[in-house]
Amino acid sequence: MKHIEKKAPPRSFTEHIPSSGKWAEFSRTRKKHTKQYMLEQEQNHLCCYCEKNIKGADAHIEHIRPKRDYPELTFEYSNLLVSCQGTHCSPDEEDTTVYICGHKKDSNFDEDLFLDPSQLRDISAYFEFDDNGGISPSAKDPIKASYMINLLQLNEPQLAQSRENVAKGIRINLMKAGANPASRQKLKTILANESQDFISFLRHYFNPIVS
């Protein structure tokens, strides 16, 4: 997870908040615009929790503090992030089971344990990775980090596998190119790309090579 710097809300959001205060009455078009704005302007197109690179259609607006228990924050812009849908959606299967991230979290939220990526500049320091794509709590605050990993299922096997696969794909390409200054520079470019899938994991995985 990495820090998300919230900006001022877009007018397509602020000017169309329904007077009822009900999320269901905020139009699909406005939700789409808001989601797109947040992905482009604040999140570098990455899911706020798992860091998968997502398009608007694969994503939803996530209420950090759930609407059910914090109805007054339903349209509080600082309470909104964009999360992936959390399914294993490969085009050829219609598995709608939710495995990870915002929909998995649902209305669960513990004020004392939740690590909010929009508030904590050093949120990535709460987590560590192994080389197989697994995530675990760092020594910083293992209780809170464990809560988050469990709440969002950040060690779900297919997610961990996806992280490992992205790293392996990059490694194979680099090996093909050979160990030379050009491939080293290419790797540095990948690690500097804030829109790169699973960037925190990749930095863990490859930083020992480039630094």
Ligand SMILES: [Zn+2]
């Ligand atoms: Zn996600």
